[in-house]
Amino acid sequence: MKANTHFAFFDEGSKKEIRRAIMKAVAIPGYQVPFASREMPIARGWGTGGLQITLSIIGKNDVLKVIDQGADESVNAVSIKKMVHETTGVELTDRTEEADIIQSRHRIPEVALTKDQIIVLQVPTPEPLRGVEASEYVTKRMHSEDDYSGVWLMLFEQIMKYGKTATTADHPVYVNHRYVMAPSPIPRFDNSKMHQSDALILLGAGREKKIYAVPPYTDVKSLAFEDYPFTVEAFEDKQCHLCGSADVFLDELIDHHTGETIHQCNDTSYCMEQLNKVEKAEVESSYA
Template identity: 85%
Template sequence: MKANTHFAFFDEGSKKEIRRATLKAVAIPGYQVPFASREMPIARGWGTGGLQLTLSLIGQTDVLKVIDQGSDESVNAVSIKKLVQDTTGVQLTECTEEADIIQSRHRIPECSLTKEQILVLQVPIPEPLRAIEEREYMTKRMHAEDDYSGAWLMLFEQIMKFGKTATTADHPVSVHDRYVMAPSPIPRFDNPKMDHSEALILLGAGREKKIYAVPPYTSVKSLAFEDYPFTVESFEGAHCHLCGAVDVFLDELIDHEKGATIYQCNDSAYCIEQLNKQEKVEVESTYA
């Protein structure tokens, strides 16, 4: 930890204020809790909400993992890890199973999370009704009155225009059969991972000054009509060209040498873990 800085960057008063907002968010699943978003040494829109949650919760013995769209080595992930480690000295990891706190942008890891873990999601726009209603006081009123007809109308219009719902990410979800929530720009593929997750899921929007949460074992249902059920991205018949994984979120790539389409695990750490497991099995079988 660098000298002349508070542990985890913030003073204790700032941490307590963020923790109080976090506790309220956990107590009211899916409800957006306003908080006094702090100025950070990174630009708003680059994960300040998630970073403030991480810095307010992390302890000296915690192990941290940060990913950006499935990658542990993107500029955003590396910059956040450096700030947290420089101000805390905590251990970093790329292995999902080793992490106590996982901060992520646009993805939920492929490995199932446990009750000992906290997933922190970075959120650009926390209000699921913003595309329908620009006025903040009106969206608050709509949430209070359980009025989500606008969200349903948005999905209905997509079906009428495209023959299906056209949300590719940030598909709205109903939390605990009460509040409709923006799950952050995770792909539709990741929405089911929120439902009854063992891990605590925290979502932070620094620019919009909102914190909300999905407590462990909480019902999370993606909005859908009975005759047009919610579906996730399909990778049927495809597999990762490196580790062979199926039933995971895959990136579509072009093999320029062969002129063919190939697929690769979006979660880079998961792919490496699968390759390591395969190598271990091969070594054990060789000496068996």
């Protein structure tokens, strides 16, 4: 930890204020709690909301994992890990199973999370009604009145235009049978991981000054019409060209040597772990 800095960057008063907002968010699943978003040494829009949550809840004995769109070594992930480590001295890991706190942009890990873990999601736009209503005052009233007709109309218009809902990410969800919530720009593939999750899910939007949460074992349902059920990204008959995984979220790539389309696990640490298992099994079989 750097000298002449508070543990985890913030002073204790700031951390307490953010933790109070987190506690309120946990008590009211899916409800957006306003908070006094602090100035950070990274630009707004690069994960300041999630970072403020992480810095407010992290302890000296915690182990931290940070991912950006499935990758542990992207610029965003590396920069956040560096800041947290330099102001706390906590241990860092790429392995999901080892982490106490996982901060993520755009993905929920493939490995199932446990009751002892917290995942912090970075959120650019926390208001699921923003696409149909610009006024913050009006969206607050709509939430209070359980009026989500605008969201349903948006999905209906997509079906009329494209024959299906066209939300590739951040598909709105209904939380605890009460609030419609933006799950952050995770792919539709990850929405189901929020439902009855063992882990606590915290979501932070620094620029919009909002914190919200999905407590463990909470019902989370993706919005869909009965005759147009919710569907996720399909990877039928596809598998990772490295580790062979076929039941995960895959990236579509071009092999520069052959020009052919190949697929690879989006979750890089999961892919490496599966690849190591495959290689180990091959070695063991060669000696059998």
